[in-house]
Amino acid sequence: MQKWIGKRPTMSQKALVSKYEKLLLQAQDTILNPTEKILKAIETECDKKSGRELDGVLVLTTESVVFISKSENMVYKYSQINDIDVQSDGKDKNEWQITLQIGRSRRTFDDIKKNDDSQEFVEILEHMITNKAQEILTTVTHDFDYFLHAETLEDLRKREIKITSFLLKRDDMGHTKNGERLLREKHKGAELIIEGFYQDTQKKGNFIVVDTNILLYEYDNKERKAKLINTWSYNFFANAVIDYFAIKTVISNDEGKLVLNSSGKAFVNILSKGNIPFKYKKRKWYQKILGFRSGKWWKRTIASLFYLFILLIIIGITFGEDSTEKASIKSTTEVTDSETEEVEEEARLAEEKRKQEEEARLAEEKRKQEEEARLAEEKRKQEEEARLAEEKRKQEEEARLAEEKRKQEEEARLAEEKRKQEEEARLAEEKRKQEEEARLAEEKRKQEEEARLAEEKRKQEDVQMAEIQKQEQQTNVYYKNCTQAKAAGAAPIHKGEPGYAKHLDRDGDGIGCDR
Numbered sequence: 001m002q003k004w005i006g007k008r009p010t011m012s013q014k015a016l017v018s019k020y021e022k023l024l025l026q027a028q029d030t031i032l033n034p035t036e037k038i039l040k041a042i043e044t045e046c047d048k049k050s051g052r053e054l055d056g057v058l059v060l061t062t063e064s065v066v067f068i069s070k071s072e073n074m075v076y077k078y079s080q081i082n083d084i085d086v087q088s089d090g091k092d093k094n095e096w097q098i099t100l101q102i103g104r105s106r107r108t109f110d111d112i113k114k115n116d117d118s119q120e121f122v123e124i125l126e127h128m129i130t131n132k133a134q135e136i137l138t139t140v141t142h143d144f145d146y147f148l149h150a151e152t153l154e155d156l157r158k159r160e161i162k163i164t165s166f167l168l169k170r171d172d173m174g175h176t177k178n179g180e181r182l183l184r185e186k187h188k189g190a191e192l193i194i195e196g197f198y199q200d201t202q203k204k205g206n207f208i209v210v211d212t213n214i215l216l217y218e219y220d221n222k223e224r225k226a227k228l229i230n231t232w233s234y235n236f237f238a239n240a241v242i243d244y245f246a247i248k249t250v251i252s253n254d255e256g257k258l259v260l261n262s263s264g265k266a267f268v269n270i271l272s273k274g275n276i277p278f279k280y281k282k283r284k285w286y287q288k289i290l291g292f293r294s295g296k297w298w299k300r301t302i303a304s305l306f307y308l309f310i311l312l313i314i315i316g317i318t319f320g321e322d323s324t325e326k327a328s329i330k331s332t333t334e335v336t337d338s339e340t341e342e343v344e345e346e347a348r349l350a351e352e353k354r355k356q357e358e359e360a361r362l363a364e365e366k367r368k369q370e371e372e373a374r375l376a377e378e379k380r381k382q383e384e385e386a387r388l389a390e391e392k393r394k395q396e397e398e399a400r401l402a403e404e405k406r407k408q409e410e411e412a413r414l415a416e417e418k419r420k421q422e423e424e425a426r427l428a429e430e431k432r433k434q435e436e437e438a439r440l441a442e443e444k445r446k447q448e449e450e451a452r453l454a455e456e457k458r459k460q461e462d463v464q465m466a467e468i469q470k471q472e473q474q475t476n477v478y479y480k481n482c483t484q485a486k487a488a489g490a491a492p493i494h495k496g497e498p499g500y501a502k503h504l505d506r507d508g509d510g511i512g513c514d515r
Contacts, residue, residue: 147181179219482513
């Protein structure tokens with residue numbers, strides 16, 4: 001059932017599979033496509049319009065939202081869902097109610113327990129509706145054998161793969177487990193990865209990796225990064241002294257001390273396989289006692305007090321048993337009854353203690369669940385406020401951009417109108433200038449025409465005057481004979497010319513003095 005709940009499911013996810021295992025197996029064969037991946041599943045109740053309530057499982061896949069129940073199954077593609085509404089169930093504030101707006105109809109699912117699983121479910125649902133094309137990594141699809149360290153997170157960011165908040169929280173297993181997983185990825189063939197440190201500086205997050213060489217890493221859980229700070233060959237520990245303590249192991253040589261927090265014998269066995277010679281540190285008999293091995297006075301004091309306390313308890317138990325045996329000699333029946341009552345009383349007290357512890361455990365679990373629900377509700381509110389703030393910011397940004405666009409369009413319109421007005425004014429001015437030039441040209445033409453007419457008139461008048469003068473001359477010129485006409489250079493004289501007279505034209509051909 002790993003396909004439904006992943007490699008590292010929560011208790012609620014395990015309970016879900018235990019309760020609906022048969023339904024899920026049937027759905028896997030009949031409803032889901034072979035290529036369809038399950039992103040998250042939660043237990044819920046579907047309210048029908050007929051008043052029926054169907055208990056089942058609400059599932060998010062890479063393609064759709066699926067509701068699975070004994071009597072009815074529902075499948076909705078993400079493209080069919082217009083909107084979602086998530087709010088506290090009116091019946092129980094510790095439960096969610098999710099409503100899907102599908103076209104014009106609504107489908108409501110309630111009785112969803114508020115916890116990290118349901119919070120992740122809502123986060124995935126919102127993402128798939130708004131951005132189905134972007135891949136998302138969840139607690140179901142993630143392989144927890146691999147740690148989401150800094151390099152992996154950066155690679156996922158570059159590939160634009162979203163990671164749910166609960167996955168990041170769930171994947172953080174503490175600095176020891178996180179460091180081991182990160183270094184196991186870096187050194188897949190390593191024989192041993194354990195916490196430890198070198199020299200006298202003990203630092204949380206230091207790891208010893210036994211691979212082709214022996215390496216010392218410094219792991220930062222906050223940054224999710226491991227830094228290599230030292231590398232040794234196996235021969236570096238030749239002739240080292242091995243000192244076993246209760247938990248840790250110290251390997252000492254002339255260079256310094258390598259301290260392993262655990263698995264010391266496994267490390268020594270690896271050295272043995274590599275034919276690396278070493279020595280064991282010899283101790284006096286009292287130095288082999290826990291608390292006396294380091295030689296520090298305060299550890300010896302604490303160990304002595306502890307051993308003295310144990311000795312006193314043993315003495316008390318021993319003398320208590322002797323008194324009981326003496327009393328049993330006096331009256332076997334009374335002792336037996338007394339022992340029976342004591343046993344029963346102890347059993348009763350143990351039962352009461354167990355009940356109290358069970359009640360305390362349940363109360364603590366309830367408190368934790370309520371605290372988780374409260375934190376989840378606070379987180380949801382914060383995310384809702386952030387979402388609303390983001391929507392408001394986007395709306396304000398859109399309004400600002402729209403206003404800027406409107407202003408730009410208005411400025412462009414006014415600039416265009418101004419340009420048109422200036423163009424019209426320019427054209428009008430050009431037209432006026434052309435008309436003025438035409439008028440001036442017309443006036444000049446008229447003046448020139450008038451001057452020409454005046455000149456022609458003057459010329460005509462001169463011609464007329466000349467004609468008149470000629471006529472007058474014709475009238476006044478008189479030659480007595482052709483000799484006089486020839487002497488004046490007027491012969492021959494045609495009829496109509498000045499000086500023509502009939503007495504000069506003897507033959508009457510209109511030409512006088514032609515001979």
